Amino acid sequence: MSVTYIDAIREAQEKLLREDERVFLYGQDIASFGGAFKATKGLAEAFPNRVFDCPISEDAMIGLAVGSAIEGMRPIVEMQFADFSSIAFNQIVNQAATHFYRTGMPIPITVRLPSGGTPGSGPFHSQSMEGIYAQYPGLVVVTPATVSDAYHMLIDSVKLDDPVLYCEHKFLYRWLKAKSIKGEHLPIGQARIARPGKHATVVTYSAMVHEAVRAADRLQADGWEIEVVDLRSVKPLDLDTVLASVARTGRLLALGEAFPWGGVTAEIVAKVTEEGFHLLDAPPQRLNARDTPVPYHPKLWAAHRPTPESICDALRKLLSF
Template sequence: MTTSYVEAIRAALGDALRDDPRVFIYGQDIAGSFGGAFKATKGLSELHPERVINAPICEDAITGVAIGAAIDGMRPVIEFQFADFASIAFNQLVNHAATTFWRTGRPCPLVARLPMGGTKGSGPFHCQMPEAWLSHHPGLVVVAPATVADAYWMLRDAIACDDPVIFCEHKYLYNHLRETGDPRLAERLPLGAAVVRRAGSDCTLVSYSAMLHECLSAAGVLEQEHGVSVEVIDLRCVRPLDTATILESVAKTGRVVVATEAWPFGGIPAEVVAVIASEAFHLLDAPPRRVCAVDTPIPVQPDLYAAHRPHAADIVEAVLETVRF
């Protein structure tokens, strides 16, 4: 038996609806036989017709509704059809949800699911990575699972979390990533913890979401073809950052490359590098490097798109430059 990333998300939503009457799902095209643009909610409204609710196209109001329901004791999960459209809800997310606990002392336990990341042919408005601009605002937890097990358990824990959680799920992984077995039986790591996915000694490679798999692929090439031992860290949660796990690895390797599918300016890698530079400068044997997308909107034409997004080969090159510094 194998389970895909989107099946794990669907299982997490179904189990949460089954286990907790406070949970409801609200978003566009999620109910009925359609079951969501990516089928993450398919079949759930048949089991829970009162709690899987179709919304009109209104990301701001969807989020406002979730905020009100959360502070009144529910556990809303909202789905934006594409993460790109969360920009419509920016105000409610960063000014309302993120400030509620700090201003009032009342938790605001909502989960916003954001299908993010690039897929071929989707272009500037259906491929964006929202984690950096949402992470900038204090009061939001921002997670980006990279594995099937994490897709399941991090969503369960996001729903259980008393704070607003931005759940960034990668669209490419939905049906391309499969793991053996039932994710319910997989290891359940702490929601805020980074994890070492591959141990190594020459260079630390930090990433999250789909880019983790490019990093693991690069690490294999580096070991087999160049004799370079790379330690790969999956951040899992990008806000707050598990800095201890990052610094522990850098203390071992003295070199670090941070890879993302997102844009470079003000991104998660910039934050990771800043933490290392200020906390572990004395441990570094080479300048930290970033591998990011090209700093333009995301192109639709396949050749342009392939050149826009970092690949394992780009990561291999960056690691080699770092270890040869």
Template sequence: MSVTYIDAIHQAQLELLREDKTVFLYGQDIGDFGGAFKATKGFKEEFGPRVLDAPISEDAMIGMAVGAAINGMRPIVEMQFADFSSVAFNQLVNQAGTHYYRTGIPIPITVRMPCGGTPGSGPFHSQMVESIYAHYPGLVVVTPATVSDAYQLLKESVQLDDPVIFCEHKFLYRWLKSASIKGDGLPLGKARLTRAGKHATVVTYSAMVHEAVRAADRLAEEGWEIEVVDLRSVKPLDIDTVLASVARTGRLLALGEGFPWGGVTAEVVSRVVAEGFHLLDAPPLRLNAKDTPIPYHPDLWAAHRPTPESIVEKLRELLNL
């Protein structure tokens, strides 16, 4: 019996709803329909008024969640696609993100963001949003790559008193399976060493963890041992684990599926350079998606984001520096 990434998200929400009466769900088509990705299937039946269908009003969805959180609730908002959170950007960064600092009152909301590319999804159903939200103060940004992290980090996110942007990767929803939903219990805020190595470190997160591992497998055939660090959350960013890895390997590739200007990979490189320059044997490199909107055609899409091939190529460049 195996559990998928989306099963893990479903199960985490089910337990949260059962364990805590202040938890409720708000989002488009999440009621009787069970959500666009079926992450809330069956919940309306069991939890009734705590599973609320929202109008197509992302701004109001987040504003409503903030108000409910002020009055003691722990809303989970499902953005149907992370891309549409741009409509709620203001409420997220200016209302939710500033609230604790301004008033001293924390806002325990979790916004589930189905993000990342799948073939054929095109420019408006494929985007990564972690970098833009991590840029703003007051928001925690979580990016699980594994089934057990999807389960455990979602539970931790909802239990956290601060607003969380929970970036769940759509490509992993049904493709990624695991024998168990329980993981190693590593808490939110800690990065994980996914694969040990000694020649170079790939720091990445979300679906790119799996692409990095594939690239590492290929290079292993030639004797290269590539270490892969899964950030798990990009804010907080566990720079200690990253630096410890770079201390072992001396080489860094920061890998992400987001657009190349700025963002998480730039942040990782800048922190490693500033805090661990002496650990580096070569200039650190970055690999991101291309600086265009995300294309529709599967062939274009597959070449737009980093692939095992492009990661291998980049790692060769790094190893030869």
């Protein structure tokens, strides 16, 4: 029997509620309805007075979480969509992120952000916010790309004393499956080699890991061995694993679903250029979504984000340099 990505998120929350009395869940419709994506289905009944519906006010949601963390709790807040977290931006970056620096008191909150695009979701339900939050000191930003990481990284996030933005990709919820939840368990801040190779490195995270592996599989028919690095978390960023991969291949493509200006891919290219310029045999390249709001129409959405086809094109140009 297979386990889906969304199953892993639900099971992690169930385990946390069962084993730690300080943990509670807070979000819109997560108790009575089980959440917009059913990530908390049945948990309110299993854990009375531990799973709470909240008002439609993201600012208030994070404010309550910060206050409860000060009082010793470890809340998990579900945003219905990552896009809506912008309404709580002040609480996240000005309160949660800075509180330990200002007072010496940690804020162990975990904010679940259903991230990234799906066909037909449009500009208000498809954004990737990880690069924005990674800009701010004091925040941890994780981007699980596997069923095992969806499970283990949520548990590890709640155990951290830092505020964590847990970016779960909606496209993976029911598409991504595994035989078991108990796969490889790496610590937050350590990347993994999703696919070994020797001719070029793709550094990516979240759902783009799977698109990169598909592209690498296609290029193998032409004799190219592409290495795919799954960052797993973008803050902290495992630069050592990235540089080691670039040292093996000599070429870098930084890949992300977020908008192209700034962000995670820009940071990867900057860091590799700064600290590993001598390792490069070609100028490092980036591939992101297009610099427009995310379109509604499924065909436009497919043309907006990186795909195996566009990744292959970018890699062929890189390999031909």
